[in-house]
Every structure is written in C-alpha cells, then in structure tokens.
Amino acid sequence: xxxxxxxxxxxxxxxxxxxxxxxxxxxxxxxxxxxxxxxxxxxxxxxxxxxxxxxxxxxxxxxxxxxxxxxxxxxxxxxxxxxxxxxxxxxxxxxxxxxxxxxxxxxxxxxxxxxxxxxxxxxxxxxxxxxxxxxxxxxxxxxxxxxxxxxxxxxxxxxxxxxxxxxxxxxxxxxxxxxxxxxxxxxxxxxxxxxxxxxxxxxxxxxxxxxxxxxxxxxxxxxxxxxxxxxxxxxxxxxxxxxxxxxxxxxx
Amino acid sequence: xxxxxxxxxxxxxxxxxxxxxxxxxxxxxxxxxxxxxxxxxxxxxxxxxxxxxxxxxxxxxxxxxxxxxxxxxxxxxxxxxxxxxxxxxxxxxxxxxxxxxxxxxxxxxxxxxxxxxxxxxxxxxxxxxxxxxxxxxxxxxxxxxxxxxxxxxxxxxxxxxxxxxxxxxxxxxxxxxxxxxxxxxxxxxxxxxxxxxxxxxxxxxxxxxxxxxxxxxxxxxxxxxxxxxxxxxxxxxxxxxxxxxxxxxxxx
DNA sequence: AAGTGGTCTAGACCACTGC
DNA sequence: CAGTGGTCTAGACCACTTA
Numbered sequence: 001x002x003x004x005x006x007x008x009x010x011x012x013x014x015x016x017x018x019x020x021x022x023x024x025x026x027x028x029x030x031x032x033x034x035x036x037x038x039x040x041x042x043x044x045x046x047x048x049x050x051x052x053x054x055x056x057x058x059x060x061x062x063x064x065x066x067x068x069x070x071x072x073x074x075x076x077x078x079x080x081x082x083x084x085x086x087x088x089x090x091x092x093x094x095x096x097x098x099x100x101x102x103x104x105x106x107x108x109x110x111x112x113x114x115x116x117x118x119x120x121x122x123x124x125x126x127x128x129x130x131x132x133x134x135x136x137x138x139x140x141x142x143x144x145x146x147x148x149x150x151x152x153x154x155x156x157x158x159x160x161x162x163x164x165x166x167x168x169x170x171x172x173x174x175x176x177x178x179x180x181x182x183x184x185x186x187x188x189x190x191x192x193x194x195x196x197x198x199x200x201x202x203x204x205x206x207x208x209x210x211x212x213x214x215x216x217x218x219x220x221x222x223x224x225x226x227x228x229x230x231x232x233x234x235x236x237x238x239x240x241x242x243x244x245x246x247x248x249x250x251x252x
Numbered sequence: 253x254x255x256x257x258x259x260x261x262x263x264x265x266x267x268x269x270x271x272x273x274x275x276x277x278x279x280x281x282x283x284x285x286x287x288x289x290x291x292x293x294x295x296x297x298x299x300x301x302x303x304x305x306x307x308x309x310x311x312x313x314x315x316x317x318x319x320x321x322x323x324x325x326x327x328x329x330x331x332x333x334x335x336x337x338x339x340x341x342x343x344x345x346x347x348x349x350x351x352x353x354x355x356x357x358x359x360x361x362x363x364x365x366x367x368x369x370x371x372x373x374x375x376x377x378x379x380x381x382x383x384x385x386x387x388x389x390x391x392x393x394x395x396x397x398x399x400x401x402x403x404x405x406x407x408x409x410x411x412x413x414x415x416x417x418x419x420x421x422x423x424x425x426x427x428x429x430x431x432x433x434x435x436x437x438x439x440x441x442x443x444x445x446x447x448x449x450x451x452x453x454x455x456x457x458x459x460x461x462x463x464x465x466x467x468x469x470x471x472x473x474x475x476x477x478x479x480x481x482x483x484x485x486x487x488x489x490x491x492x493x494x495x496x497x498x499x500x501x502x503x504x
Numbered sequence: 505a506a507g508t509g510g511t512c513t514a515g516a517c518c519a520c521t522g523c
Numbered sequence: 524c525a526g527t528g529g530t531c532t533a534g535a536c537c538a539c540t541t542a
Contacts, residue, residue: 010511017455036527047513049301052528060312060465062452068528069520079449090504179504194500197331198450198468198493200314203269213312216450216468216493241450241468248446248500252342252431262530288508299532304509320509321539 030076282328
C-alpha cells in the first residue's frame with residue numbers, strides 16, 4: 001500500500017508530490033507522457049476525482065498539460081530573451097528592421113490580427129497620456145506569433161490629433177515603425193518607461209494566446225516620452241509568461 | 253432554470269463566467285464575500301463538485317480566495333512599485349539607507365529569515381559568475397515582509413575568496429549594504445543586468461511566501477558587474493507577483 | 505452548534521484521440 | 524473501437540471558523 005503511513009497530507013497532494021519529484025529528477029522527459037487517471041487510480045488505489053485532483057495540481061503549476069483523448073504530458077519551455085532597453089535604442093530605428101526582429105534570433109516570428117482604428121481614450125490611458133477625457137486616440141493592435149504559437153498581444157495608443165494623416169494611421173507604419181514616424185512628425189521619443197506586472201490571464205487572453213492552464217501572463221505598460229517629457233504613446237502588451245525572459249541592462 | 257438554454261459551455265464555466273462578470277462590474281467588493289458552495293448548489297441546481305469547480309476556476313485565476321470554515325472572498329491588490337534602475341543608482345548607496353527603503357514608501361517593510369553561509373557554487377551560478385566548478389561562494393539569504401505579509405525571497409551569491417573577512421560575511425553588511433562593501437573592497441559594481449521570468453510557484457515558495465492559489469511568482473536574476481565587466485554578485489529573487497509592479501525607466 | 509470549505513468515494517455519460 | 528481526459532451526480536466524513 002504505497003504512501004499509507006507517514007502523512008497528514010491529503011492523498012492527492014502526496015501523489016502530486018511524488019510525480020513532481022519524478023519530473024524534476026528527470027524520470028519523465030519534457031514532452032513525454034505522465035501516468036494518466038486510470039494508471040493513478042490503480043497504482044494508488046484512489047477514486048477518479050482524487051487522481052484528477054493530483055494531476056490538476058501539476059497542471060495548475062504549469063508542469064503538465066492534459067490533452068483530451070490522448071494523455072497527460074510534461075511541459076517543455078524554450079523562452080526567448082527580450083532585451084527591454086537595447087531593443088528601443090534610437091540607433092536601431094533608422095535601420096528599418098522591425099524592433100522585435102532582435103527578440104527572435106533565428107526563430108520564425110510573424111504578426112497577425114492587425115487592427116488600426118480611432119476610438120475614445122480609455123480612462124487609464126488618458127491619465128498616462130495627460131489627455132482630457134473624451135479625446136480621440138489612434139489604437140494599433142496586433143498579435144505576435146513565434147514558431148506558430150501566439151506569444152504576445154500588443155495594443156498601442158497615440159493622440160489622434162498628433163498622428164492624423166501620417167503613416168502611423170496605416171496598418172504598416174513603414175521602416176523603423178511607429179517611433180521612426182513620431183520622429184518624422186517632430187516628436188521623437190527620447191525616454192521610455194516600462195511597468196511590468198504578472199497575473200493569471202483573463203479568459204479572452206487565454207483564448208487569444210492559446211494558453212494552457214497554469215500559465216501566467218506578464219502585462220507590460222510602456223510609455224514613450226519626448227525630450228520635453230510629453231508622453232506620446234502608450235503600449236500595453238500581454239505576454240505569455242512561459243515564452244519570455246525580460247532583460248534589463250543598466251548602469252549603477 | 254437559470255442558464256439552461258444558450259450554451260455548449262460546461263455548467264461550471266457558465267457559473268464562473270457569471271460570477272467573474274459580477275466581480276468586474278463591482279457587484280462584489282474586494283475583500284467581500286462571494287456566494288459559497290451551498291449557495292451556488294441551490295441557486296444553480298448543481299452538485300457539490302460542480303459548484304466547487306466553478307469557484308476553483310476563479311480561485312486559480314487569482315480573483316478569489318477560499319478561507320476554510322469561513323467562506324469565499326474577492327481578492328484585493330495593493331502592489332508596490334519597484335523602480336529597478338534608480339534604486340541601484342550608485343548615488344543611493346552612500347546614504348546608508350537600505351536600497352529597498354525606496355520601494356515601500358510609508359509602508360512597513362521588515363526583513364527576516366536572514367542566513368549567511370559558505371557553500372559550493374551551484375552550476376547555474378558558476379556559469380553566470382564565470383567561476384570554476386567546486387569554487388566556494390558566500391550565500392546571503394533573506395525574506396522581505398511588507399505590512400506583515402511576506403513578499404520577496406532573496407538569495408545572493410558572491411565569490412567567497414573575494415569577500416573573505418569583510419562585513420559582507422556578517423548578517424548585517426553595514427550602511428549601504430553589500431554594494432557599498434564591494435566598493436570598499438575595490439570592486440564597485442558599475443553595471444547591472446536583471447532577467448525577469450514569471451511562472452507558478454513551487455510548493456516551497458508557496459509556503460514561504462504564503463501564496464494563495466492563482467498567484468504567480470516573478471523570478472529575478474540580477475548580475476552585478478565591475479567596470480572591467482567582471483561579475484561579482486548574483487542575486488536571485490522570488491517575488492509574490494501580486495505584490496509588485498516592476499518599473500524600468502531608460503533612454504532611447 | 506451551525507455553517508463553511510477540504511477531501512474522498514463510486515458510480516455515470518460524453519467527446520475526443522489514436523490505432 | 525478501445526482508451527483517454529472532461530463533466531457531473533449524490534452521497535459521506537472531516538476540520539475549521541464564527542458566534
């Protein structure tokens with residue numbers, strides 16, 4: 001009778017602990033299959049729901065994924081490094097290469113679900129952009145897909161009056177992107193702020209990023225300022241936390 | 253019969269969706285109670301486990317917490333802003349004020365579980381510090397507690413040979429902390445790298461940070477370099493993601 | 505003492521995957 | 524078609540909180 005003595009831990013935790021140790025010891029390879037519900041029921045002599053609770057723990061910890069009709073598998077990770085500071089250095093804009101090209105070094109990064117439209121400024125954005133209520137903003141949304149898997153949702157807000165008629169209002173803002181165009185307009189960003197927060201995803205984010213359970217998101221709010229400290233753009237991003245490492249290099 | 257037509261969503265999802273909307277609409281205040289298992293069973297005519305699944309969803313999303321014997325409550329958040337760059341500016345060390353004093357503006361920040369000892373260098377650390385295997389490192393561990401709640405675990409590694417005999421080997425490294433002492437030793441850090449990653453906590457982290465389900469952690473790995481690009485310290489931190497906003501200000 | 509959430513059982517039917 | 528995970532029921536006993 002495995003795990004009979006020794007414990008005031010509930011059974012499902014003991015089972016999960018045993019499997020977790022085995023995973024970390026490498027007994028189950030990333031991408032490989034884990035014991036399923038039936039296997040656990042027989043091996044530990046427990047009911048269906050108890051086996052499910054054990055697997056549910058591992059799944060919510062992001063260590064495993066269940067595939068309906070197939071089985072339960074060990075998750076594997078291969079995050080990309082996003083260098084927050086260098087990627088926005090003003091030297092990189094005029095090259096015409098997209099900013100995110102540096103992030104994906106030799107992997108296949110695509111952009112889809114592009115949407116550009118004008119709208120009323122949301123409250124939290126008007127506060128950051130120092131705009132009056134009921135001002136119009138240009139909203140640029142897109143989704144980044146790495147090696148076929150969506151990894152990032154991005155939505156940026158710019159004062160509509162500032163960018164009217166410029167290529168920024170087009171889906172493709174041209175070489176160097178939005179920041180190069182802001183420079184053309186006489187408002188080059190010289191300073192950035194990125195605020196990072198991590199939390200569990202909302203259902204809509206789970207859907208658009210195709211997130212398995214147990215996967216947090218990182219919410220990045222970037223504000224771009226001109227040299228006169230005028231905020232000219234807000235970029236709100238939602239990243240699949242398992243796909244990214246966020247890197248910041250700076251001086252003492 | 254509520255929620256009978258309309259749906260190919262499972263019942264527990266429909267119930268969770270309804271409660272989630274109500275929370276976001278403000279029908280349930282942060283800290284206030286949510287309908288419990290019995291309430292949901294009667295209101296929606298479902299079995300115990302189905303009501304639990306619905307609540308379990310909200311709990312794993314970090315929107316609710318269950319307190320045994322009491323009820324289910326809406327979670328409330330009050331994150332602190334950690335300014336990654338300014339807090340490590342070399343001007344702040346000589347003031348003698350602890351670096352983290354800037355993080356907690358008017359709130360009660362304490363440090364406990366302090367531990368200082370020598371150990372063999374772990375593999376991932378020796379790679380970052382450019383050390384040979386089997387070198388000794390000084391390990392300084394501590395836990396930060398904000399308003400009575402633990403929010404951060406920190407463990408730093410320094411080459412033992414470098415800091416031998418200095419106040420760094422004492423639990424209290426003195427005014428200005430480790431970095432001021434490294435300066436005294438002739439190795440002032442001039443450049444930092446912070447790598448951030450978010451994931452669900454391991455059981456030990458859940459325990460030490462007293463994390464409710466549905467709370468990710470942010471893992472921060474900071475490397476401190478001298479002006480000759482020699483890495484002199486690795487600081488691995490594990491933060492309660494719900495307690496922090498990570499802020500980085502930088503130039504284009 | 506009454507009510508709450510936590511654990512657990514022993515069934516059932518379903519949709520999906522893989523051979 | 525056999526096996527998998529997903530949903531759901533109707534019970535049970537327990538430990539804990541609140542009053």
